Amino acid sequence: MDFDLSDEQESFRKVVKDFAEAEIAPFAEQWDRDHTFPLETVKAMGELGLFGLPFPEEYGGSGADFTTMCVAIEELARVDSSMAVTVEAGVGLGANPIFQFGNEDQRQTWLPDLCSGRALGAFGLTEPDAGSDAGATRTKAALDASTHEWVLDGSKAFITNSGTPITSVITVTARAEAGISAFIVPAGTKGLVVEPPYRKMGWHASDTHGLRLEACRVPDGNLLGEPGRGLAQFLAILDDGRVAIAALAVGVAQACLEHSVAYAKDRQAFGGPIGRNQAVAFKCADMVVAVEAARNLVYRAAWLKDHGRPFKQAAAVAKLFATEAAVTATREATQIFGGYGFMDETPVSRFYRDAKILEIGEGTSEVQRLVLARGLGLPV
């Protein structure tokens, strides 16, 4: 057994932590308030290599392992979930499908810009009437033999990074003759309509749109991977994404712990710091248990992936536990802060609003339980 990260992983954690504290933390509240997608900061994260972290250097990546990726996302989420998910989605949903299933031509076309953060990619799976039930995809793809083009019709919902000024490509799933398949749709393609941004409970500095595909034509070479394998490909991608979202949740819970402990030592009530009351102190104690447990589950799932072992169950365990721990931590942190926790001047208010989506995106808690129950051989 070895619970230590490597020297390089620890060094990079410190770099990302320093970056997050200097370049993100001072501005996160304002971005949240103004619903700003901070393009310059996103580009700076690109220069740091965050968007290409787990991809090979030949495509402009950094050649890091998946554990390092999780550590980086955790440190970003410790100060701002919006920036963490911008990186998580850029890597896991924008670049990863093209890296995993793209042919050499597709990889060379899209990955260098995505890895450098000069461009962002998105993945359109969810539809207004197909979320957890992704098999119910209604978007259609028909091959126009006369022009050798796929014609895409339908709509997509809640697509992260799909409408930024540097969004270059969106992979969408659509039902073709062979079954659900994935297609690469370059930004700006005629018939790809990016709807105005959603009004969201949280993640205000993250870019999220609905999409419409209206007789949207892409060359037949833009089919990604095998025809009819779109759903299976996506489910494989999602296992990585679940661990990454779990890492994001660890960062959120860690931040809640730090803010709560600091406030419990500082805030005076009834003649002393509130942390001398067990009602407050024990909340902090429970929080540290949740953070440690969640972090260990995340690193273990990432370690399994890095060692080429099956990690589907471990990913579901980590995702389910860490995201529920994060939501609990934000709720308890807000409670410790009392009235101030409800005010947007304190970071815990933003963390509280930002956390809920973690139990929903990349597979809801219910879907994780389904995966785990089926893994146990239950006929559910």
Place this chain on the structure above:
Amino acid sequence: MNIAVCVKQVPDTASPGRLDPTTHTLERSGKLMLDPSDEFGVEMALQLVQAAGGGEVTLVSMAPHGEISGLRTALAMGADKAILISDEGLQGSDALGTAKVLAKALQRVQADLILAATESTDGYTGTLPVQVAELLGLPSITFAKRVRIEGQKVLVDRQTETGFDEVECPLPALVTVTAGVVEPRYPSFKGIMAAKSRPIEQLKVADLDLSTDDVGWHGAGQEIVSVEPAEARQAGEIVVDEGDGHERIVAFLEQLKVI
């Protein structure tokens, strides 16, 4: 254009340092990190070498226990190689003793330009760089807020209390840079991995043609006799504005002879 940068490895600046109760020197037994004030010199060196179209950036550092963590950070930023002088005999060295060691190491580098911070963030003596320059017989310019190379000269905007002086001098020379001379880059993951294979030459006092009598406790010309805690800052005065706030402020400033 070859540039040497003097870098110090210091205890974690985020946690308060501890003084040894008998020697009154800073405890440096734990893991050390790159002095944040040296990030500016490293970045300046990288930018000058790039502007010159080529060359090497060499780090020179003296630290206990063969410590290289801080050097790895600077190498991850892009420096090419490093020299570390680590020797038990160096324990207790004062600024001049350290300057002797660094000067000897710097003679091996033969750099066109030597950069250093104006002072370290743990010791704050601010005397080492000019001592190094003196020992090497080089001109030195301190407190640079802008550095350019033109032919065989270095041009420096030198920060003063009222503005800045434009100073130039022939190379080779030593320049100390202030925080703010450049914006240090963050090391990328690729940089961190590349740093693993960059050479760090580790030297002892004997390798530098120095005697242990010149350095360490024996060579130190200064001794810290005692250390007193700084006086606690007095609580400020809170003035409640009852319509006469501006008058109270003016009176306060007059009392300070500011206006």
